[in-house]
Amino acid sequence: MRQTGLSARRTAHHLLMQIIDEGRLMSELVGSGALASLGPEDRARAQRLATEALRGLDRADRMLKPYIKKTPPTHVMNALRLGVIELCSGAAAHGVVNAYVEIVARNKRTQAMKGLTNAVLRKIADEGPEGWAKRALPLTPGWLRQPLVAAWGREAVTGIEVAHFAGAPLDLTARTDPVALADAVGGTVLPTGSVRLADHGQVSALPGYETGDWWVQDAAAALPVKLLGDVTGLRVLDLCAAPGGKTLQLAAGGAQVTAVDMSARRMARVQENLQRTGLQAKTVISDAFEYDEGGYDAVLLDAPCSATGTIRRHPDLPYAKDGSEFGALIAQQETMIDHALTLLKPGGRLVFCTCSLLPDEGEVQVEDALERHPHLQADRSALDIPGVDPAWITDEGGLRLRPDYWPDLGGMDGFYMSVLRHNAA
The missing domain is CATH 1.10.940.10 (NusB-like)
Incomplete structure (x- = not known):
């Protein structure tokens, strides 16, 4: 039997x-x-x-x-x-x-x-x-927990581990009206404008999926585009674009978007979501370093990283990895920042972000970039957006998000982002 x-x-x-x-x-x-x-x-x-x-x-x-x-x-x-x-x-x-x-x-x-x-x-x-x-709260494996404690302290890491153990609710970004979307799907509008569902069934069965009224995107991941403010008519490059949530945001905001990613399979998902939502963007399958078309008003670089900020949704990460590849990722992020700056027109803006909890992939990268490029400035005014706690703003002019933030609302992914303005010499 x-x-x-x-x-x-x-x-x-x-x-x-x-x-x-x-x-x-x-x-x-x-x-x-x-x-x-x-x-x-x-x-x-x-x-x-x-x-x-x-x-x-x-x-x-x-x-x-x-x-x-x-x-x-x-x-x-x-x-x-x-x-x-x-x-x-x-x-x-x-x-x-x-x-x-x-x-x-x-x-x-x-x-x-x-x-x-x-x-x-x-x-x-x-x-x-x-x-x-x-039994006690599950701890993060030591290879990752130790650097997190060094960066944020034991109390903060305990809060992060509480969020990791709880898992992640479903966050949606509305194409137009988050309040109407929240009413339609039975969700809650978060302080930054994302719509959160604590309980949900099959995602594709939710109201508005077929008509492209929204897409899945963690609330933290939705903030980098918002740092650019009104993008209507701007030429914006989304570098390392897949899975495409930021491309959709930019297109919905009226930008002329070019989305670049080296993965044909992942870019196919971006194209599917563009079609579902009825939004327009140029998609290019290319290695980021080989893409050399310049003159953009803004470049959004969501750089490849450790993804340690996404553990509440991907609990396999600290068991599948051991940190040995992080050094190469950090070096790659540095060269990507330098390359992205060459694609901006004078006065253009680079939004650098990573879904990482490690300062070496966030705060330190921006500090080093500001030292390498004398005409680069962190645009602190860009961080003044609805829902952002001033305590999240870092010394070098970035925004640090952690899973232990918004504990009463269900947390958020770990993320770092900064707007760097490329001023003419």
């Missing part, structure tokens, strides 16, 4: 193995077909299980620790972690335990540990949701 839910659980286990053991990102796995063999319901269940396990992995490990004398192989450990997540969310013990015992037993290298898996998960079932609630 086929066990209900086994396929979804096996796939969730496979996702964890690929992320934790192989260092692959969830988006990469899903994009390459890891869920393709499942039906819609099982696809959603598998991804949800894996995401919840990653979000609570540190707490799950603490819960398992009293029942394991020696850490088992990762194949077994990941089955136990998934079991903890399900049992502590109130799932029936019989089905959960049997499923993960079978997953362990199917692997020749770990089949001898099916008895351990059964015994440990039975004990976890006895503790259940009450035992889960007693």
Whole structure:
């Protein structure tokens, strides 16, 4: 007899193995077909299980620790972690335990540990949701937590971890009227103008999707474009444009937009959203460094970065990465800033931003750029926009956003942004 839910659980286990053991990102796995063999319901269940396990992995490990004398192989450990997540969310013990015992037993290298898996998960079932609630807040892996504490302090990092554990609500950017959009979808208008939904079903089933009245975009990610103010008629380059939320904002604001990204697959999504929303932009598939058309009034550079500001939506990131590639990213950001400045007309503006929590990818980059370019100035007046707390403005003239901000509203992504004005010599 086929066990209900086994396929979804096996796939969730496979996702964890690929992320934790192989260092692959969830988006990469899903994009390459890891869920393709499942039906819609099982696809959603598998991804949800894996995401919840990653979000609570540190707490799950603490819960398992009293029942394991020696850490088992990762194949077994990941089955136990998934079991903890399900049992502590109130799932029936019989089905959960049997499923993960079978997953362990199917692997020749770990089949001898099916008895351990059964015994440990039975004990976890006895503790259940009450035992889960007693455990401490999950901590960020040490390789990332240490630099975050050095940058923001322990209290702030605890707030960030609270936001990461809670996950992210759905934020939408309205093409025209955020108040009307909030009424239509049952959301709330945030202080900066984004519309937030705490509970939602299938995104494409929400009112206004088919008619292109909005697009999904975290509230923090929607702010860089707003720093440019009225863009009507301006020639604006969106460099590293995918997934395209900022391109849509600029087009909706009346700018003449050119969107550049090197990924044909991701640019196809941008083009699909432009078509859905009825907005116009020129799209170019090109490496940012090879794009040399100049004379823009403004360049928006959302530079490739560590993406550490997006962990509440992508909890796989601190387990798939270890920080070893960050040095190369930081060097790339520096050269991208220098290249982007060559594409501006005199007096033009560069909006530099990254979805990172690391100062080396934000505040330090702008400090260094101001030193390299004597005629460059940070435009502090651009930061005076609705909903921005003056406390978020940094010494060098940027805007620092963190997940622990707006705790009563559901937080936001970590982001850094600054408007740099390229004055003539």
